[in-house]
Amino acid sequence: MLLGGIADDLTGAVELAGMLAAGGMRVALVLDDAPIPSGQDAVVVALPSRVAPVAEARDGFARAADALLGAGARMLFFKYCATFDSTPQGNIGPCADLLMERTGAPFTLFAPSFPEAERRVFMGHLFVGAQLVSNSPKRFDPLTPMTEPDLVKVLAAQTARRVGLLPLPVVAQGEAAVARHASTLREAGLSYAIADAATEEDLATLARASWDWPLATGGSNLAAHYPPIWREKGLLAPAAALPPARAGGHGAVLAGSCSDRTREQVAHFAGHHPVLRIDLARLETPAAALREAAGWALPRLERGPVCITTAGDPQAVAAAQARLGREGAARAAEELLGGLARALVAAGARRLLVAGGETSGAVIRALGIARLTVAPYVSPGIGLCAAEAPEPLALCLESGKLGPVDMFGTVLERMRA
Known part of the structure; x- marks a missing residue:
C-alpha cells in the first residue's frame, strides 16, 4: 500500500479517494474502525473527527494510523478541508501531532491549497477567491468559523510543536529548493511548515519534494500529484477503470x-x-x-x-x-x-x-x-x-x-x- 489516507470527514475522504482513483490507483474507502482491505494501492479511512472533542479525535486517528501502518502503508496522508476547518483547540494540530508520533516523521508540510476551487495560500494566509478567508462567508460557519487567515497562527495555537512557513518564492524554485528549505526549518527545531501554493504546478512541486516522506498533509489535490510520481518511480502499475456510480430507483x-x-x-x-x-x-x-x-x-x-x-x-x-x-x-x-x-x-x-x-x-x-x-x-x-x-x-x-x-x-x- 503506497498511501494510507485519514480524512477528518466523509466528503473529504471521498474527494481524496476520487483523486487517487483518477490517478489510476486501486483505492478503497472505509469508515471508522472497519477492517482495512488488502490488495489496494491506497486505503482512505473516513473519521467524523473534524469537530469532535480533541481526545476523541486523537483516539480515532491513533486507531486508523495503527491499522494502516499495520497493513503496510508506506505513507500516511492527513486530509483536511481546503479552508483548514478547525476550532482553536484543534483538531488539525492534535491529530497531526499523533501522526508524527506514530510515523516517527521529523517534519511535514501543511498544504491546504485547492486552486481549482479558488482556495490558495500566500505568505501563509488563506484566500477564498480574492478574499482572505476571514472576510469570506466561511467566517459565518456554524461549527468552524474561520476568523484568522494566518494559518501559521492557526496551527501554532493547536500544537506545542514549532510552526514555520514555506513561502511561494521558494516553491517557485522547484523541489530541490523546497527540500533545502524544509531541511533548514527542521535543523532550526521546527516540525511543521505551512506551504504556500497558488497553482497546480506549485502543488506538483510540493508532491515531488515529499513523495517518499512517511507523513504528508494537505488537500486532496496535493495527493493527486503522487500517483504519476510513484508510477515514474516504478512503484505503481496502471489499474483498470472503475465503473460509474449508478443505480435505478x-x-x-x-x-x-x-x-x-x-x-x-x-x-x-x-x-x-x-x-x-x-x-x-x-x-x-x-x-x-x-x-x-x-x-x-x-x-x-x-x-x-x-x-x-x-x-x-x-x-x-x-x-x-x-x-x-x-x-x-x-x-x-x-x-x-x-x-x-x-x-x-x-x-x-x-x-x-x-x-x-x-x-x-x-x-x-x-x-x-x-x-x-x-x-x-x-x-x-x-x-x-x-x-x-x-x-x-x-x-x-x-x-x-x-x-x-x-x-x-x-x-x-x-x-x-
Missing part, C-alpha cells in the same frame, strides 16, 4: 450544510422539484419531525426527486443554536437527516445526494454503510461513490461549499442507471 437530496452555496443549490432545485425546509429553531421533537418529513417525502418520490433540508441563513442558524446549543443543533440536523435517509431507502430511493461533510457522515452511518467504492474525481463538490450494502446505492457526497448551483438535479440524473 428514486432520487433524493438531503442537505444539512448551511453554506451560501448549499442554500443557492437548494433554491435552484426548488424551481424544478419539491423542497421541504425544516426550521430547527421550531423543532418540537426529533421523532415528530421525522414522521412529518417522511410523510411529506415518501408519497412524492414516485413523481421525481425531492429535497429535504435543514439549511438556513446565518440568522436561522443563530436561532437554532440559541435554542439547542451549537452542538445540539448540529446533532439534531444529523439525526433527523440520517433517519430520513433510512426511510427513503426503505421506500425505494437508490440515488442519494447529501450536502454537507458532517451530514454525509451521519447519513452513511445511519444507513449502516462501512465501505464505499469511489468513482474517479470529476470536479470540486461532486464526490460520486457506490455502496453495496445494505442496498445497492449510488451516492453523491459533497462538502456543501462547492459544486455548481444546478448540481442537485444534474447529478441525480447522472447517477440514474
Whole structure:
C-alpha cells in the first residue's frame, strides 16, 4: 500500500479517494474502525473527527494510523478541508501531532491549497477567491468559523510543536529548493511548515519534494500529484477503470450544510422539484419531525426527486443554536437527516445526494454503510461513490461549499442507471 489516507470527514475522504482513483490507483474507502482491505494501492479511512472533542479525535486517528501502518502503508496522508476547518483547540494540530508520533516523521508540510476551487495560500494566509478567508462567508460557519487567515497562527495555537512557513518564492524554485528549505526549518527545531501554493504546478512541486516522506498533509489535490510520481518511480502499475456510480430507483437530496452555496443549490432545485425546509429553531421533537418529513417525502418520490433540508441563513442558524446549543443543533440536523435517509431507502430511493461533510457522515452511518467504492474525481463538490450494502446505492457526497448551483438535479440524473 503506497498511501494510507485519514480524512477528518466523509466528503473529504471521498474527494481524496476520487483523486487517487483518477490517478489510476486501486483505492478503497472505509469508515471508522472497519477492517482495512488488502490488495489496494491506497486505503482512505473516513473519521467524523473534524469537530469532535480533541481526545476523541486523537483516539480515532491513533486507531486508523495503527491499522494502516499495520497493513503496510508506506505513507500516511492527513486530509483536511481546503479552508483548514478547525476550532482553536484543534483538531488539525492534535491529530497531526499523533501522526508524527506514530510515523516517527521529523517534519511535514501543511498544504491546504485547492486552486481549482479558488482556495490558495500566500505568505501563509488563506484566500477564498480574492478574499482572505476571514472576510469570506466561511467566517459565518456554524461549527468552524474561520476568523484568522494566518494559518501559521492557526496551527501554532493547536500544537506545542514549532510552526514555520514555506513561502511561494521558494516553491517557485522547484523541489530541490523546497527540500533545502524544509531541511533548514527542521535543523532550526521546527516540525511543521505551512506551504504556500497558488497553482497546480506549485502543488506538483510540493508532491515531488515529499513523495517518499512517511507523513504528508494537505488537500486532496496535493495527493493527486503522487500517483504519476510513484508510477515514474516504478512503484505503481496502471489499474483498470472503475465503473460509474449508478443505480435505478428514486432520487433524493438531503442537505444539512448551511453554506451560501448549499442554500443557492437548494433554491435552484426548488424551481424544478419539491423542497421541504425544516426550521430547527421550531423543532418540537426529533421523532415528530421525522414522521412529518417522511410523510411529506415518501408519497412524492414516485413523481421525481425531492429535497429535504435543514439549511438556513446565518440568522436561522443563530436561532437554532440559541435554542439547542451549537452542538445540539448540529446533532439534531444529523439525526433527523440520517433517519430520513433510512426511510427513503426503505421506500425505494437508490440515488442519494447529501450536502454537507458532517451530514454525509451521519447519513452513511445511519444507513449502516462501512465501505464505499469511489468513482474517479470529476470536479470540486461532486464526490460520486457506490455502496453495496445494505442496498445497492449510488451516492453523491459533497462538502456543501462547492459544486455548481444546478448540481442537485444534474447529478441525480447522472447517477440514474
